[in-house]
Amino acid sequence: MMRAPPRLDSLPAARPQLPWWAWLLLAGSLAGLAVLWRFEPQGQFFYPRCWLYQTTGLKCPGCGATRAVHALLHGDLRAAWAFNPLFVALLPGAAWLVLRGLRGWWTGRWWPNPLANRSAIAALLGIAAGFGIARNLSWWPW
Numbered sequence: 001m002m003r004a005p006p007r008l009d010s011l012p013a014a015r016p017q018l019p020w021w022a023w024l025l026l027a028g029s030l031a032g033l034a035v036l037w038r039f040e041p042q043g044q045f046f047y048p049r050c051w052l053y054q055t056t057g058l059k060c061p062g063c064g065a066t067r068a069v070h071a072l073l074h075g076d077l078r079a080a081w082a083f084n085p086l087f088v089a090l091l092p093g094a095a096w097l098v099l100r101g102l103r104g105w106w107t108g109r110w111w112p113n114p115l116a117n118r119s120a121i122a123a124l125l126g127i128a129a130g131f132g133i134a135r136n137l138s139w140w141p142w
Contacts, residue, residue, distance in 0.1 A: 037073040041066045061086055061132040086131045 041047045052060045064083035071080035072088070080088050097115070104110035114120050 033069075033073065036066070036070050041070055058136050059132070061128040061135075063135075086128065 047066055050060055050063050052058055053063055062084070065087040068080040068083040068087050071077075071083060072091075077088070093114075097113075100111045100113070
């Protein structure tokens with residue numbers, strides 16, 4: 001006795017496949033985090049240097065982010081905050097954006113994108129500029 005083939009509308013929906021570049025990005029990110037976990041940024045020649053700090057002695061809004069990630073990978077939130085508080089404060093938002101993208105790619109349903117609003121982007125740029133100015137001040141708490 002032969003069974004009838006299943007109807008196409010009763011089959012489970014095929015999950016989307018990750019493109020090759022996404023796998024490459026994931027592998028590169030994991031390798032970079034492993035190197036950052038193993039080797040402290042201070043005194044290593046292969047980590048990038050801030051060109052603004054090297055040429056002018058002024059700290060940009062991103063200065064200290066590599067050391068902050070190293071500290072976070074070792075579970076030291078206090079040291080990460082001391083290296084770059086703006087970067088540490090923005091990490092939950094960046095993680096939310098990554099999860100938003102993964103969920104949208106996987107299910108086709110997207111959470112709202114806060115960066116679609118020009119005012120939000122302008123506010124983030126203003127905060128980064130203000131932080132960059134404030135961290136180069138010579139009085140407390142900088």
